[in-house]
Amino acid sequence: xxxxxxxxxxxxxxxxxxxxxxxxxxxxxxxxxxxxxxxxxxxxxxxxxxxxxxxxxxxxxxxxxxxxxxxxxxxxxxxxxxxxxxxxxxxxxxxxxxxxxxxxxxxxxxxxxxxxxxxxxxxxxxxxxxxxxxxxxxxxxxxxxxxxxxxxxxxxxxxxxxxxxxxxxxxxxxxxxxxxxxxxxxx
Amino acid sequence: xxxxxxxxxxxxxxxxxxxxxxxxxxxxxxxxxxxxxxxxxxxxxxxxxxxxxxxxxxxxxxxxxxxxxxxxxxxxxxxxxxxxxxxxxxxxxxxxxxxxxxxxxxxxxxxxxxxxxxxxxxxxxxxxxxxxxxxxxxxxxxxxxxxxxxxxxxxxxxxxxxxxxxxxxxxxxxxxxxxxxxxxxxxxxxxxxxxxxxxxxxxxxxxxxxxxxxxxxxxxxxxxxxxxxxxxxxxxxxxxxxxxxxxxxxxxxxxxxxxxxxxxxxxxxxxxxxxxxxxxxxxxxxxxxxxxxxxxxxxxxxxxxxxxxxxxxxxxxxxxxxxxxxxxxxxxxxxxxxxxxxxxxxxxxxxxxxxxxxxxxxxxxxxxxxxxxxxxxxxxxxxxxxxxxxxxxxxxxxxxxxxxxxxxxxxxxxxxxxxxxxxxxxxxxxxxxxxxxxxxxxxxxxxxxxxxxxxxxxxxxxxxxxxxxxxxxxxxxxxxxxxxxxxxxxxxxxxxxxxxxxxxxxxxxxxxxxxxxxxxxxxxxxxxxxxxxxxxxxxxxxxxxxxxxxxxxx
Ligand code: SF4
Ligand code: SF4
Ligand code: SF4
Ligand code: SF4
Numbered sequence: 001x002x003x004x005x006x007x008x009x010x011x012x013x014x015x016x017x018x019x020x021x022x023x024x025x026x027x028x029x030x031x032x033x034x035x036x037x038x039x040x041x042x043x044x045x046x047x048x049x050x051x052x053x054x055x056x057x058x059x060x061x062x063x064x065x066x067x068x069x070x071x072x073x074x075x076x077x078x079x080x081x082x083x084x085x086x087x088x089x090x091x092x093x094x095x096x097x098x099x100x101x102x103x104x105x106x107x108x109x110x111x112x113x114x115x116x117x118x119x120x121x122x123x124x125x126x127x128x129x130x131x132x133x134x135x136x137x138x139x140x141x142x143x144x145x146x147x148x149x150x151x152x153x154x155x156x157x158x159x160x161x162x163x164x165x166x167x168x169x170x171x172x173x174x175x176x177x178x179x180x181x182x183x184x185x186x187x
Numbered sequence: 188x189x190x191x192x193x194x195x196x197x198x199x200x201x202x203x204x205x206x207x208x209x210x211x212x213x214x215x216x217x218x219x220x221x222x223x224x225x226x227x228x229x230x231x232x233x234x235x236x237x238x239x240x241x242x243x244x245x246x247x248x249x250x251x252x253x254x255x256x257x258x259x260x261x262x263x264x265x266x267x268x269x270x271x272x273x274x275x276x277x278x279x280x281x282x283x284x285x286x287x288x289x290x291x292x293x294x295x296x297x298x299x300x301x302x303x304x305x306x307x308x309x310x311x312x313x314x315x316x317x318x319x320x321x322x323x324x325x326x327x328x329x330x331x332x333x334x335x336x337x338x339x340x341x342x343x344x345x346x347x348x349x350x351x352x353x354x355x356x357x358x359x360x361x362x363x364x365x366x367x368x369x370x371x372x373x374x375x376x377x378x379x380x381x382x383x384x385x386x387x388x389x390x391x392x393x394x395x396x397x398x399x400x401x402x403x404x405x406x407x408x409x410x411x412x413x414x415x416x417x418x419x420x421x422x423x424x425x426x427x428x429x430x431x432x433x434x435x436x437x438x439x440x441x442x443x444x445x446x447x448x449x450x451x452x453x454x455x456x457x458x459x460x461x462x463x464x465x466x467x468x469x470x471x472x473x474x475x476x477x478x479x480x481x482x483x484x485x486x487x488x489x490x491x492x493x494x495x496x497x498x499x500x501x502x503x504x505x506x507x508x509x510x511x512x513x514x515x516x517x518x519x520x521x522x523x524x525x526x527x528x529x530x531x532x533x534x535x536x537x538x539x540x541x542x543x544x545x546x547x548x549x550x551x552x553x554x555x556x557x558x559x560x561x562x563x564x565x566x567x568x569x570x571x572x573x574x575x576x577x578x579x580x581x582x583x584x585x586x587x588x589x590x591x592x593x594x595x596x597x598x599x600x601x602x603x604x605x606x607x608x609x610x611x612x613x614x615x616x617x618x619x620x621x622x623x624x625x626x627x628x629x630x631x632x633x634x635x636x637x638x639x640x641x642x643x644x645x646x647x648x649x650x651x652x653x654x655x656x657x658x659x660x661x662x663x664x665x666x667x668x669x670x671x672x673x674x675x676x677x678x679x680x681x682x683x684x685x686x687x688x689x690x691x692x693x694x695x696x697x698x699x700x701x702x703x704x705x706x707x708x709x710x711x712x713x714x715x716x717x718x719x720x721x722x723x724x725x726x727x728x729x730x731x732x733x734x735x736x737x738x739x740x741x
Pocket of ligand 4: 340383386
């Protein structure tokens with residue numbers, strides 16, 4: 001099937017492009033009016049409930065994240081601060097971008113035995129699919145840090161290491177509440 | 188012979204065989220933990236339950252002898268239910284450590300659970316705790332919680348290695364596999380218990396946490412630890428090299444060959460691959476400049492070696508060659524051909540016996556620690572240690588202008604004084620080998636060669652069985668297979684050898700050497716063929732060889 005088949009052919013009225021142009025102009029004008037009214041109200045001391053502009057004033061104001069948005073990974077810690085990860089390499093195996101690098105070592109405490117000595121994620125390659133989170137049998141890796149600003153000057157610096165991953169915290173305040181998820185943990 | 192029916196398939200089986208053996212021959216898979224074809228039968232684990240018509244209860248396939256007219260169902264509802272129940276019972280106290288268990292991926296418990304388990308646990312009680320990660324030998328770690336008490340390891344120590352180290356202690360759900368007090372599992376074949384343990388109760392210290400088994404590639408090969416030539420699989424991790432930490436071979440596992448090693452290999456052989464990436468491994472061409480060995484290139488050194496060869500030849504000076512039984516048949520043949528045709532060398536020794544007699548036994552471990560002494564003999568080399576001594580004496584007395592040595596560490600077999608004077612007696616010493624030693628340190632040129640996991644070829648074991656090795660990893664640095672080095676030399680001097688791959692050398696070899704006549708790589712296959720000195724393949728083998736060649740060409 002041709003991908004274009006799912007589009008209906010344009011009617012002659014649509015072919016004039018007038019409806020599209022008009023709706024675009026209306027939208028722009030609507031935003032212009034709203035910004036203008038809000039700013040004037042603000043200027044003369046009438047505090048508007050809504051913010052001055054329609055856009056978010058990033059980075060001072062953050063757009064709330066949808067609860068299931070996948071942001072930068074973190075490794076969960078046990079109570080004693082050691083990694084919950086047991087180095088089973090499930091995430092490494094499932095990762096479609098092959099961007100997780102794990103080297104395991106013996107864990108001093110006997111009942112758990114194994115932990116990662118190296119746990120690197122190459123964020124330059126990661127496609128933020130979240131499969132690693134799904135695959136983990138220990139719930140040791142999560143993608144809820146709320147960090148989306150990921151950049152570096154070199155490719156090497158795009159590599160995030162075990163200890164950095166362990167030091168990250170979940171950022172619940174960046175995510176919106178969802179009434180339909182009330183009481184359930186927000187991952 | 189009794190005729191039985193398994194899953195509707197009619198089979199004629201030798202009397203005295205059990206159902207599981209009959210099924211194995213017919214290619215019908217019956218699950219098993221305790222049954223191992225190389226060990227005695229105990230009927231311990233009960234996972235192999237099958238339904239036999241006219242018998243009221245389910246029967247264990249491993250212990251029930253076949254009888255004429257028996258009708259067996261391995262996949263019937265009752266048989267599957269029986270296995271499922273046994274599996275559930277085995278998992279009652281199992282820790283399900285799969286994320287940290289090295290066996291995961293090659294674990295029979297996992298496999299059978301996925302095949303016909305898949306139930307939720309009904310257990311409310313806490314699981315029994317037992318000892319974990321206990322070293323019970325130099326190479327082995329025991330995890331009692333994971334053990335399903337199949338006694339395979341116990342029977343191995345009783346029947347194969349005959350060292351009787353292991354037993355089961357306590358009773359009921361406290362029963363635990365342990366070494367007898369004061370004993371450790373340190374026999375020369377100890378790590379085989381890790382291979383036969385169907386679960387992750389016994390794991391290898393060296394392999395522990397190194398990688399996961401599903402990352403490994405397998406290449407069929409032959410152990411070079413001694414002249415038995417046990418069949419092995421070389422496991423390498425090429426996809427995720429960062430885990431290797433400079434070691435490209437992850438582990439060796441025995442490969443079944445009923446005529447050589449059956450299911451086993453010795454520990455010495457299992458860890459004999461370490462030289463492949465050892466610190467002394469030679470990866471660059473070297474030459475001596477002002478008394479010091481310096482790194483160089485093939486392009487620079489080959490012409491110099493050729494000039495040295497040429498001038499020795501032209502001035503009618505003697506050239507001597509010391510081959511090595513660590514080389515493949517192909518290497519040895521190419522060398523022999525080149526040396527006799529072009530260099531005029533007829534007598535070539537290969538053997539350097541170590542000063543102390545190495546350990547050997549009457550099972551697999553042989554005194555001759557070289558994989559191909561027999562092959563060298565077939566190819567016309569002098570395998571007498573005395574011939575090597577004579578060659579060194581000649582060098583020491585100044586009779587030799589140019590000496591080419593393959594692999595040997597001469598000091599391992601001769602007095603340092605003799606070696607020193609022999610190596611300084613020859614004007615040029617060319618060392619071809621994979622690892623540095625005291626001999627290479629005194630050479631004029633060092634030409635790096637591949638190890639057995641980096642090249643193709645064949646070895647002839649002590650009994651004359653010709654077996655194939657395959658390339659598992661890329662050659663290190665500049666290193667080349669020995670036959671390639673010889674071929675490259677022959678292109679510039681004398682008659683060029685027209686070989687492009689190891690198989691070309693082997694074809695030439697089979698044409699010119701009686702012992703190998705009629706063989707080909709496809710006929711050798713994975714099991715090997717026995718060469719006979721009179722040039723005849725053993726009768727059975729000849730038939731098999733012809734058949735194999737036929738199917739390979741078809
Ligand atoms: S999010 Fe996807 S691509 Fe990124 S590390 Fe996890 S599995 Fe790999
Ligand atoms: S899947 Fe989870 S436990 Fe396993 S290595 Fe990845 S993070 Fe660690
Ligand atoms: S023995 Fe098998 S089932 Fe048990 S923990 Fe190891 S891999 Fe898992
Ligand atoms: S350690 Fe392994 S081979 Fe030995 S009895 Fe237990 S499960 Fe069987």
